[in-house]
Amino acid sequence: MATAQRSEEIDRAMAQAAEANPPYDEMHAPDGSVRPHFAALARRLAAMDPGELDERQRTLERFFLLQGITFTVYGAESTTERIIPTDLLPRIIPADEWARIENGLTQRLQALNLFLADIYGERMILKDGVVPRELVLGAPSYRREMQGLYVPHQAYANVCGSDLIRQEDGAYAVLEDNLRVPSGVSYMLANREASKRTFPGTFRLAGVRQIDRYPDLLLSTLRSMVEWRPNPQVVVLTPGVYNSAYYEHAYLARLMGVPLVEGRDLVVHDNLVYMRTTTGLRRIDVIYRRVDDDFVDPLTFRRDSSLGVPGLFNAYRAGTVVMCNAPGTGVADDKAVYAYVPEIIRYYLGEEPILPNIETFLCREPSELNHVLANLDKLVVKAVGASGGYGMLIGPHATTAQREEFAAAIKADPENYIAQPTIQLSTAPCLIDGEVDTRHVDLRPFILSGEKITVTPGALTRVALRKGSLVVNSSQGGGSKDTWVLAETGVDPS
Amino acid sequence: MMLARVADSLYWIGRYVERAEHVARLSDIMLTATLDRAETAAQVARIALSAVGEATPEKIANPFESARALALDRLEGNSVVTSLARARENARQVRDQITSETWERLNLVHLRLSGATAAKSFNDGSSAFLHDIIADLHLFKGAADATMSHGEGWRFLLLGAHLERAQLIGRLLEVCFGRGVEQLDHPTLTAVLRMSCALEPYLRAYTADVRARPILEFLLLNAEFPRSIRFCTDEIEAHLSMLSRHAEAVHVGPERLAGRLKARLQYADMGEIERDGSHAFLEGVLAECGEIHRGVYDAFVAYPLEMRLPA
Incomplete structure (x- = not known):
């Protein structure tokens, strides 16, 4: 792999590349007028003085700290806890836009589940040559242990969080699918509590769709995965209190009213899974696991895992317990497989994709490789196996030497690289140091699939807190804000 | 469960x-x-x-x-x-x-x-x-x-609190009165009552007669004061017997010990305690608290798995 640009450098380069085209502004039309669905909020903001907003921001931060909605930073001297930065101002999505997102995500997840059932079953899509065989079977996230296993309703990815972005023209596109153990839903729910407190009047009048049924829907989705026992026992499996998403695991368990277990609480005996309770061992039917594939069972996957349960995968194979999401779903959100998702939708559903992908060139295809090499100065090149900005080239802002180095690396190992045009994220108003300013945002809605597919009408809007930056990941200085999905289009509530 | x-x-x-x-x-x-x-x-x-x-x-x-x-x-x-x-x-x-x-x-x-x-x-x-x-x-x-909810979890919380309290007060009494009861001056005795948060309840029970013997009696054997050892052992026994009612398996360990300790304090006689030495009595109480702690572990937390597989 070529020596990549460093991550801050990449962030800066991506931001510069995006500057070339003005981003889509969520709140203002190009003529500077406020878009109708933001009108009520804009009036409310104009009526508040900045000190008031600042004070509400502090109240909110205190609320998060008190509730323990924090992540722990382990330092040399002392350990401190920080809250995830949360922005008070909601992002608002009108009903017609949401309808398109909802249909698009439902269609996409339907197709991806069918794809997973197929590649772990008959492999028709590979035989028909629609997706290259070695791309799927050679992916590190492909689990041959899943071959031929029965998964109820063919629902492999029971919980999916897809990342959407809005390009310059305002069109939504899918940047990435998360089918492994997506997180962030607790922030979606906590942000809603916060924005209700901050803008109660505006919230009431706007006709915002409810999201608080998410825990119920999650529980019924998980229960629908058991067809053979009434009242199945559901548990949430967490890596433990030191995991950065621990708050979310506890939160979901509490709101679903099911036990939150760790690997050490479970035992497998005769292919049945039990939890250790004060009154002896109790049988478990469904595990909503927030532990990665690699760590769920040291006998099947990583041997050095102490987070998992020895023998769990065998019990799963024997059909006595359900794991949600199924192991091996990661192959469907692989960076290279991503490029084929539109084809996958056409293949299984015979429909055109409702939500487009970001245009992606696969260097493994000779014609696309030539295009990439000829246009290195315009493209973003990513190594397939890497994430978080490693192994990346931002063509327009790389030096000639860096481009040459990458070109050599791509030629040496074309299968490992994909390329995309520079992306742009829309901007939304945010409260920054007491002033309203704009920042780039993306959108992560949550989709549940069991007996049926449900898209919760809300999302986690992630915010790149640094001016101009496109990096929204919470591990790299991103924050989040509430997302209001309106029940009706074109209603000005005033 | x-x-x-x-x-x-x-x-x-x-x-x-x-x-x-x-x-x-x-x-x-x-x-x-x-x-x-x-x-x-x-x-x-x-x-x-x-x-x-x-x-x-x-x-x-x-x-x-x-x-x-x-x-x-x-x-x-x-x-x-x-x-x-x-x-x-x-x-x-x-x-x-x-x-x-x-x-x-x-x-x-x-x-x-x-x-x-x-x-x-x-x-x-x-x-x-x-x-x-x-x-x-x-x-x-x-x-x-x-x-x-005043169910199993809440009972474990209170079981821990009362067992700890019995041991803390026990240790305090041991330090003050383990070597005989008449060596501490009046301000010190008042301080001891404050340490067990007992000054006001004690004064109501015994008036301003602050002496070592009634203090020991109050903190050991009073049935109503929530920091007396007797009160704590009543609570320990009550929570443990309710907890065992949830359990299907019969485990005699901790409830039996708690019941015995409770009875010991309920029927204790101050004269006897003084005659045999308060040190021996307090030692016995502390040792049994320790056994109850271990019993709770064996019965509810760290039991051997093969004993508890469902039929």
Whole structure:
């Protein structure tokens, strides 16, 4: 792999590349007028003085700290806890836009589940040559242990969080699918509590769709995965209190009213899974696991895992317990497989994709490789196996030497690289140091699939807190804000 | 039915919160005593320090430093900050099992003690600081009582609290009266009553007749005072017998021990205790508390798996 640009450098380069085209502004039309669905909020903001907003921001931060909605930073001297930065101002999505997102995500997840059932079953899509065989079977996230296993309703990815972005023209596109153990839903729910407190009047009048049924829907989705026992026992499996998403695991368990277990609480005996309770061992039917594939069972996957349960995968194979999401779903959100998702939708559903992908060139295809090499100065090149900005080239802002180095690396190992045009994220108003300013945002809605597919009408809007930056990941200085999905289009509530 | 690990955590939250409250109170009383005569101050410091750890001559001679260490020293195993950090860590692990109201109280007092301003607050007004901590812990207990279901989890919390309390008061009495009952002066005896939060209830029961023997009797055998050892053993027995009712498996261990200890205190006679020596009696009580603790583990938490597979 070529020596990549460093991550801050990449962030800066991506931001510069995006500057070339003005981003889509969520709140203002190009003529500077406020878009109708933001009108009520804009009036409310104009009526508040900045000190008031600042004070509400502090109240909110205190609320998060008190509730323990924090992540722990382990330092040399002392350990401190920080809250995830949360922005008070909601992002608002009108009903017609949401309808398109909802249909698009439902269609996409339907197709991806069918794809997973197929590649772990008959492999028709590979035989028909629609997706290259070695791309799927050679992916590190492909689990041959899943071959031929029965998964109820063919629902492999029971919980999916897809990342959407809005390009310059305002069109939504899918940047990435998360089918492994997506997180962030607790922030979606906590942000809603916060924005209700901050803008109660505006919230009431706007006709915002409810999201608080998410825990119920999650529980019924998980229960629908058991067809053979009434009242199945559901548990949430967490890596433990030191995991950065621990708050979310506890939160979901509490709101679903099911036990939150760790690997050490479970035992497998005769292919049945039990939890250790004060009154002896109790049988478990469904595990909503927030532990990665690699760590769920040291006998099947990583041997050095102490987070998992020895023998769990065998019990799963024997059909006595359900794991949600199924192991091996990661192959469907692989960076290279991503490029084929539109084809996958056409293949299984015979429909055109409702939500487009970001245009992606696969260097493994000779014609696309030539295009990439000829246009290195315009493209973003990513190594397939890497994430978080490693192994990346931002063509327009790389030096000639860096481009040459990458070109050599791509030629040496074309299968490992994909390329995309520079992306742009829309901007939304945010409260920054007491002033309203704009920042780039993306959108992560949550989709549940069991007996049926449900898209919760809300999302986690992630915010790149640094001016101009496109990096929204919470591990790299991103924050989040509430997302209001309106029940009706074109209603000005005033 | 609840996870064994969860029961274990709730039990320890109860223990650590009780310990934190006791240590905060002892630390406060040790500081207040420095306003008294030097001999009394040293005597009170010796009692307080021995009751929760080790009383070295150096520690006795520096009551302010010792009190601060008991409150805020993270390296001190029994300090308030350590106990509360552990209680809160346990609470985080069972966050789904306790109500938000209960969690908030504990989280708040933890943040206050471990925050950057804690040392300054202690220096500016140690008594007010410790007083607030104790009041916060009372709020925690109140929130648990008023908002948690009074089921299995709540019982493990209270079992831990009462077992810890019996042992803390037992150790305090052992330090004060283990070697005979008539050596402490009046201000010291008043301080001992304050350490067990018993001054006002004692005065109502015995009037202002502050003497060692009735104090020992009150703190050992009073049926109504919540910090007497008898009261604690009643509670321990009540919670354990309710907990065993949930369990299908018959385990005689901890309930039997708790029932026996309860009866021992219920039918104890002060004259007999004095004749045989209060030291022997207190030793016996503390040893049985230790056995109950181990019994709880064997019965509910760390049982062998092969015994508990469903049929």
